[in-house]
Amino acid sequence: MFAYIVRRLLYNIPVYLGIIFIVMAALRVNDPVWAYLGKHATQERYDQLASDMGLGKPFVQQYGNFLSDVARLDFTVESWDQPGMKVGKLLTQCLIPSLALTIPALILTTILAITVGLLSAYNRGRWIDQSLVFFSVLGMSISYLVYIILGQYFGAFWLNEWGIGIFAIEGYPESLTPSSWIHYCLLPVLISVTVALGYDARYYRAVMVEESNRDYITTARAKGASGQKILFVHVLKNAMIPIITRIMITLPFLVTGSILMEMYFNIPGMGRQLILAINAKDFPVIQVFTAIFAALFILTNIMTDVLYAIFDPRVRLQ
């Protein structure tokens, strides 16, 4: 097991080096300082920003410096757009709002989607299954943004008109308490659950159906096990591997947050911060954020592989 983890880690080092390379190169295609300062910049200001970020040095040296910063988790560079704000501080600030949205959404989606998937697989081919599949395809054909816009209208504006103002139109509380969480975050969470449900339920249904076609199910049926027992004990247990994979795949997005949701509901999370930085051409923030996102992405990928190997020993042999 240990050897397996080390192998996965080693294998991902060149991948990470490549990511940093691509991101750094892409961000330097246009001169980032000019892009930020615009036409009316003075030469001194230009030189100052460029030297702060070490942009005058050869690319290889910048690459090495940035890599060592990332390796030492040293994010003390300052944001251009918000002077005095260290990028590392920005990162930690944005983390909680993102997680406040994504973790409940993930838990709720998974529970609901597995339930729907089980229900659908149990009634395979009957009207309940067919209508569930039908509605999930319909739901998947509508843009995410439409759900957000209409969700905000009906959840916040429309309910407020009826005097049921449980949801805020947008924003994020100063301090996170259960009631303020419901007020500000529950609506975005509900919307993202609605959107994700169609995709996830279809996937889980496919998993369950595939699992219930296996020989051991026939055996269990032949031995006289009841339908419910087969479904909840045999199928669900063996479907755990694909379910865990699916959950793990979505884990990196916990941190990046739902960019769209954060932008629309003005929640100061990671995704929104990245988009704001891109709009403001805030080069240090963009560079660090993408590097962190990629690192987290890779780490969770490795974690998926490891968990996968724990649950399914056949994987390790390959």
Next chain:
Amino acid sequence: MTGFFQSRGVRRFRRNKLAMVSLTIIMGYVLVGVLVGVFGLYSLDDTLERVGPANVPGFFGSQNLEKRFEDVDFYLKQTERGLYRRQAGQIIDRRDPKSGLEEVILGAFRAASTDATVVRPQVDSAVADFEQLEQNEDISARPDLLPELEALERNVGSLYATPGFAGGFKRWFEMILGTDRQGRSIAVRGIYSIKVAMLVGFITAIISVLLGALLGAAAGFYGGWVDHLVIWLYSTLSSIPNLVLLTVLAYMFTGSAFDGTLIPLYCAFCLTFWIGPCRVIRGETLKLRELEYVQAATAMGYPRMYILLWHVLPNTMHLMFINFSLLFIGAIKSEVILSFLGLGVKSGPSWGIMISQSGQEVINGFFWQIGTATVFMFGLVLAFNILSDALQDAFDPKHV
């Protein structure tokens, strides 16, 4: 290629009625896209032109008296502007009302007459009627004012020429789905966006599938360092969250010569979308290269490259079609998100632009723009969703 179209999978696919219906729908969209893009059914200027008052609801026009009153006001002001101009708060006659009236263009609507001596008394009396009506507060609560309002509408209507049959149809179509906040025709914008969606969908899906297929097949077939390189390439690109990569790429293009075009969008999508087909086709090629027919071809002395391109790649055709269909959906949906973030389509309308603009209208209870864009997009995406499912069913019997 002909072998592929006679294969069992294709025959199974053609028996699927739902898939045939969705294919027809997609063809309809393609046709409209070609009419707009190649034959110039609507130009970019048509989508930016003002055709009427702001936020007119579709189908039957405004029902609310207040809104009807505002709309009449709009049409009246348009002709008034042709006759008079304001100077230091004073309304004075225009020196050349003829050219002023000729400038009154609202889509297919034109001023009925450009003779100021005819138009001026009409406008003056309409303005007087209007001002009298305006005295009443809260018009929507006064249904007894309806006859007067209708008379005013008739008067103002007579200021505009009744369009002929073709013009009348054009006008009807411009107003059928209402207007947006700037008085632009929602129907025209929706139709024009089909062209944008077709361009984004087809170009990115075709390039990504071909790129992914070539790289994937080469990686699976040759193995060795080619395989390592391709795997490194796609694991690197897929380790950056998709939306983050798209935004970084869009940032890369801001300020460049391509900024106003769709090229940044194509590049961003192609760079991320080729990974899916590449993975799948690499896996398939790994299986295919062990088959007897490939060994036979090798034994017969065909060059490796020839075997790859003519024997292996055609046998992954079904995967290319499935992935094309999936990527098309992905491209259209991602366009909406990028356009909302201000990184997607920048000149002219697209469904993404329409949906993100309609956020403000929805708050005021106006749903025509978001509805139009959603319905247009829904039809296309649903057709492609059904098509993808049918393709998977036909070619992969194990797929559930």
